[in-house]
Amino acid sequence: MAASAVGIITLVALVFAGPLAWAFATYVQSRRKAADGAAEAGTSEGQVDGKATEREEMSGVAYTLSLLGYAIGLGNLWRFPYLVGKWGGGAFIIAYLVCLFLVAIPAYLMEMVMGQYTRKSTVGCFKMIHPRWDGLAYGQALILLLVMAYYNVLLAYAIIYIAGSLVDPLPWAADSKNYFNVEVLNGYDDYKGKGLGPVQWKLALALLVVWLIVFASLAFGKKILTKVTWVTVVGPIIMLWVLLIRAVTLDGAADGIEFYLLKFDSEVLGDLDMWASACSQILFSLSPGFGTAITMSSYTRPKENVFRTCMVVVVCNSAFSLVGGFAIFSIVGNITFRLNAAGGVLDEATGAMVATTVAEQASAGTGLAFIAIADGMRAFGSGTNAMSVLFFSVLLTLGLDSTFCWAETFVCYVEDYCGRTKPAHWKIVGCICAVMYLMGLLYCTRMGIELLDIVDHYCITYYLLLAVALEAFMFTFDFGWRRLVVHVKLATLGNLRTPLGQDVVPSLFWRLGIHITMPAWCLFLFFYIFSTDVAEPYGGYPVWMQGIGWFCLAALLAVTPLGFARSLKLGTGSTLPPLEEDEAALAAALGIKSTLPPLGQNEESASAEGAKA
Template sequence: MAGADGGRKSPVDVPSMTLQERKCRITQLRDLFIFWHWNMWNTETNDTASSYTVTAPLAEEDAKIGRTEAEHKFRNRETWSGKFEFFLSCLGYCVGFGNIWRFPFLVYRNGGGAFLIPYIIFLSLCGIPLVLMEMAMGQFSSLTAIHLFGKFSPLFKGVGYSMAIISFFVCIYYNTIMSWVIYYLYSSFSWVLPWTVCDPAWASAKCFALNHTAHPINLSLTNVTLVRNNGESSVGLDKEDRMQIPASEEFWNRHVLRLSTGIDETGSLRPELLLCLAIAWISVFLCSFKGIRASGKVVYVTATCPFIMLIVLLIRGCTLPGAMQGIWLFLCPDFSRLKDFHVWIDAAMQIFYAMAPGWGGLLSFASYNDFHVNVYRYGVAIPIVNFFTSMLCGFSVFSVVGFLAHQSDTPVDHVVAQGPGLTFIAYPEALSQLPFAPAWAVLFFLTLFTIGIDSQFGMFETFLSAICDEFRFLRKYRGTFTALSCLVLFLLGMICVTEGGMYWVQIIDWYCAFMTLMIICIVECVLIGYIYGADRFRRDIALMIGHPICAFWSISWKYLTLATIASILFFNFYFQTPIVYEGYVFPKWSVAVGWTLAVSSSLPIPIYAVWKLSRSPEATLLRRISANIRCRPEYGPLLSVNRQAYLKDLALCPPNFPARRRPEEDDLSAEGEPLSPVFPLVQSTAILIPQPQR
């Protein structure tokens, strides 16, 4: 019977709600209002997917409720001014000193053309899939390493920290190599190249100039006499067996480096190299302090000039006598070398150093892309272009090395050197034999400088962007933070420009990155293949580029790439060889320092995982892992216009989310805070909200 209240139910008839349920209901209404309001704002301001200013999250608390513009409209995040800037930046980042001095020597030492077989196999199984994976993750989320993994898999946020630490360590010694290049570039501006003469200020009694008239050399240990018309070389002999040493080698070891007898004798600072190191860091600062908007313009010069210069050097080299012999020895296949497992390890290691998967740089660069850039095209094209660039470097180097062997009447294998020796001894010595030698020397070292500055900027930007995105208050002070970072890295790099600096460069280069890179890539494959879902990740890529990609990539990420990387890591440890430089065996304490660097760059992964699990409110360990290993609801496209399409795709083909737990646990986040249910709410209502009329 209706009462005086007109038939309305008494308050006592309404089912009571707990305080937690009321909070969740209020949060739902708030999220729905914010989503609709900013959809209207987004339409009125014509914020389309082609916009080049993308807003970033304002705070972690706001990010939990959906990542639309409502939460972060006051924070802007830069993007590339054009697709070509992104392509050139990635290409310049991948093409580094290793393409010049490491790849050609590895090809020559490991069977010539036969070495290309394992290299192409690892390029197909590891290089391209990993590059595509990291680029797609960065572009899809518009986040850099630390922030991305914090949302993609909170348990493995330490992967982002490891990427930043690796880039930080490598920046220390990479600019030391830049300082050597700058010093040689400065020395090339002379009518007489300093490494062509034996200057009494630094030359020993064994020094000889290659372009001087030769006389017989008696080698007491081997009882062999070498006679040539225009000079002699004993490059292929041990130092203690030599009667004479080329001026280019003496200039490098006794003048530029003033190399001490071992890492135990650090010696004094080299003032010239210290000044060149300062110039290198000033150059990096000028490229970085304004962000990618400024550096994107720089790469038009620094990323294109090396290709032009390498082609010029190759054309000139091919016109020299002996050039074809050098190129033939570079490519001549020796298939018997494929039986040696070290050949396969060298090929795999070169992929990770040349293609840069696991470093975080490609991920960071792609995060500045527009959402609908064809990341699939660039993810495949950049590794392939990098491979052909390495081949171009090999042809350029060995054409000149063949000429040097012809001029010195020495076998090519006595001329070829690994690493810095090829770049700072053999190649400059060959250039000194050309007409207008100073001009060719300037061209060569200018090529090295442009190659190095791009790679150094990429690693430094990876570190900067990861830290600035994680600690957002630093964005206001990016210039100051960039300057302080350059200063700290400059001070840390001072040990590398001492008389024992070369040994420290070898230690950092040998230990700091490779093991951690393997671990990072394994974690990425596991997360994509088995936690997030390889097919779901392919749908994300299809959402960005407008068409599906081949199912091969799912198979690769889940099985082929993962198994290949795990095998490389295992066999690399099994066949581990001690570090040696020019016959010098490093003492045990220096090897311990190297392993400390290797472990320190990978420690953030387990440390952060343990810390995250310890803070999780779930009752059991398995529930804590399940709650923290999967992506957060706020992971996804940044702009709401792209997020709507993403949520629609999820509604049509929803992922497997963690099973429902106890009621008191359902509404708690990993941090124990009330969890906004905006994700399922918006998933079911976002595409139904009417858009306001203009």
């Protein structure tokens, strides 16, 4: 193997593209301010309408980009395709879309509104709504620790592939599946008598690089993070379309797409395990239940239209997953085509070469995206190394966006907890990154990917379902639908696109989702998965590894009810302002801006009479 000049030049260009774009944008902005006197007329950072604010604020564009980066993550190209492959194509997509509308979208809007309304991170928000819910917030803080520890190891895989893209021929050119399983993971052939094994130095080094990037992006405030997010959100979208255009023209791509969209097994729709996977996937992607949407929304401007932002993020997130599926399965179809053209695959039972299918190749498990994209790079001919650098950089940046938001959320928890005595921001970020790196080393061992699967199942699948259900109860009994409607309208009055305020429509859909389908479906799946795992241990992993999963879940479940016990003992209650105050403020604002009737009627009748006026 020799160094690839094309690959190295591409990587160098990528490294400097962000800073150069940032410098150019800063230069243009400074010239514009100098020309129109914006420096004197504008609102200084940390102020709104001349009044000091308690929290650093993000612009509407920065807020939307942050949520897009948070939602569109590695799971869209890593987790989504392998679940489609596992559950046989179209049936999973139908379940995914049903769970999107009945569970994820209502939960996402609910969190965004609560965050903007309270102007606090998740812990502060839940305490303000009612102290009995602060245990749920601490559970979400704990799950962030568990997720960040293993999630960035996936980004370490991308770092290793980027490094491999700098040599010619590509180190996985002969066998992409073997490269991932042996060269990257160095996993055991069986679990019998094995522990986690030694830390793999390549993975440990790559993980260190990831956490250094996270530290550099978060340590110096949201202005730096905003500039980074521009690159890490826009870049993957562009590169996905490049990958898609090339992938669909490959030999055998049509077979992969047929499996992805047209293979439909109606019996699978009756499998509750598949529904649990679909629900956990969309919850993992949009991530209600993590508290991140609440914390990010607490930093947005008070006049931001979070309803519109919710719709934009939800549509873009799911579109990215679905479009990414076309690209991944086009490549899987090409892999199948080439294997069959070469004589098929070895049948271990008979020792003969037999034809393989897209379904068999799509069952590669959690490594499907890495294996498929790595193999697909061979289709770019002389541009193989350059495209390999670009596309594995896409996987890296997709994951970094989610990590940025999760880490920023946890940093906010720590800063809010410390109050006025908090250490410097960069010190808090540095300590969190160091702790997360040390925890992540557990997943850099020879059984690291098995441990990752265990923690992902017992913590993410379980706790996201429970957290979303409990948030629905909290909203129903202590925050209230009417407060959400009043706040959204009041926050958007006078905006260019919503001069009379944003109505939350259709009301029936949102109320049905938040009050009924979201909690009922999530709790049903939670108890179903629990009973299934008790009857048959998950994944066939060793008993000691199952124990780690159950222990992590037990810790999350133990933290959650603490707030209930404490609030009963202290007799504390909600510190939300009375709903009547919000309604009076909205009535006063409406009286100035239009001839809408006094508040007290429901939002539909108010909107109708406002239209007549």
